[in-house]
Amino acid sequence: MIQRLSASRALVDGVLRGPTTVEWTDNTIVAVRDATSHDDVVPGVLSPGFIDAQVNGIGRDTVSSAECNWVRLGEALRAQGVTTWLPTVPTQPPAFYRDELKRVRENLNLTPRDLPEPVGLHFEGPLLGEKPGAHRSEWFTADDHLLAELVNSKMVTLAPEHPLSDDAIRRLRATGVTVALGHSAADMETYECAVTAGATHATHLFNAMGGVDHVKPGLATFVLTDDRVTFSAIADLQHVHPLVLRLMWQAAGSRMSVVSDQVGNVGVLQEGSSVRLRGAVTGLDTAVRNLVQRCTVPLADALSMVSERPARLLGLNDRGMLRTGARPDIVLLDDDLSLQIVVCAGFPWSVAGN
Numbered sequence: 001m002i003q004r005l006s007a008s009r010a011l012v013d014g015v016l017r018g019p020t021t022v023e024w025t026d027n028t029i030v031a032v033r034d035a036t037s038h039d040d041v042v043p044g045v046l047s048p049g050f051i052d053a054q055v056n057g058i059g060r061d062t063v064s065s066a067e068c069n070w071v072r073l074g075e076a077l078r079a080q081g082v083t084t085w086l087p088t089v090p091t092q093p094p095a096f097y098r099d100e101l102k103r104v105r106e107n108l109n110l111t112p113r114d115l116p117e118p119v120g121l122h123f124e125g126p127l128l129g130e131k132p133g134a135h136r137s138e139w140f141t142a143d144d145h146l147l148a149e150l151v152n153s154k155m156v157t158l159a160p161e162h163p164l165s166d167d168a169i170r171r172l173r174a175t176g177v178t179v180a181l182g183h184s185a186a187d188m189e190t191y192e193c194a195v196t197a198g199a200t201h202a203t204h205l206f207n208a209m210g211g212v213d214h215v216k217p218g219l220a221t222f223v224l225t226d227d228r229v230t231f232s233a234i235a236d237l238q239h240v241h242p243l244v245l246r247l248m249w250q251a252a253g254s255r256m257s258v259v260s261d262q263v264g265n266v267g268v269l270q271e272g273s274s275v276r277l278r279g280a281v282t283g284l285d286t287a288v289r290n291l292v293q294r295c296t297v298p299l300a301d302a303l304s305m306v307s308e309r310p311a312r313l314l315g316l317n318d319r320g321m322l323r324t325g326a327r328p329d330i331v332l333l334d335d336d337l338s339l340q341i342v343v344c345a346g347f348p349w350s351v352a353g354n
Contacts, residue, residue, distance in 0.1 A: 008041055092126070
């Protein structure tokens with residue numbers, strides 16, 4: 001049976017175009033065409049489903065926890081417009097990788113088809129560096145078993161200055177793992193070595209890394225001026241100021257994607273009288289509104305940052321665009337950019353009906 005959605009605008013090939021109808025069967029988009037008078041065109045915007053490449057958890061559910069309810073977590077992500085996601089394991093004690101990681105991997109294959117698909121694991125650590133943030137630096141070590149686990153993943157974030165980084169980057173790239181840089185105070189020479197070895201991405205730019213300084217630039221500066229490297233940003237307006245998000249877009253918008261970096265439970269760490277951010281608590285639907293309404297980023301670019309660009313980053317050629325033959329992952333936003341409908345692998349879900 002063919003199903004369809006029609007809206008007054010749609011993101012197609014990175015450009016917003018006029019009234020458009022998207023048709024799909026159970027598992028494939030079969031047509032993306034101009035809407036006609038016979039179609040039920042609603043005001044709003046059709047976009048590819050959102051792809052979140054960094055989710056640690058939401059609410060009570062944390063990816064690395066034995067108590068994580070993966071169905072509930074998937075439902076929460078779908079309610080944010082996400083149709084594909086990358087479960088993220090932050091730095092854990094060494095025993096976790098030996099004793100508990102198998103359980104996390106098993107959950108990747110148990111997701112119902114109508115919920116966002118987890119497409120692998122993102123290890124943020126333990127090979128991090130001099131900007132640990134909320135990660136515990138006493139766990140920044142690895143043995144051969146742990147390195148073998150990292151190789152079996154979709155993406156690994158590491159710091160160029162870690163003693164094992166050069167060897168790890170080469171091993172990871174040899175098996176097709178995306179290597180991202182982050183939690184780092186690396187200088188230019190160390191950064192260059194990591195990129196030469198195969199690093200192609202940077203995780204949550206400006207957070208837990210050296211920034212833009214007119215005398216002593218840091219990792220964020222190196223990435224913004226390097227066309228070889230893509231990067232993600234957190235657009236909750238707490239981790240990065242709206243003007244700095246706009247700066248990223250103006251400097252290197254075509255290389256920019258957005259992640260939520262959501263965490264279970266709280267989003268801050270209290271340490272004495274100081275408070276440190278510990279991941280975010282808002283989803284990609286909110287990020288899109290923030291980018292457009294607070295950072296004056298064009299809507300087409302904002303939507304591409306949560307769909308086509310993360311798909312390309314993760315090598316997901318069957319999604320991230322509204323085109324014939326793609327997996328039917330679609331979101332419908334109203335003209336205020338509030339989520340209305342999510343189609344996940346062909347299964348429609350309505351905000352109004354839930």
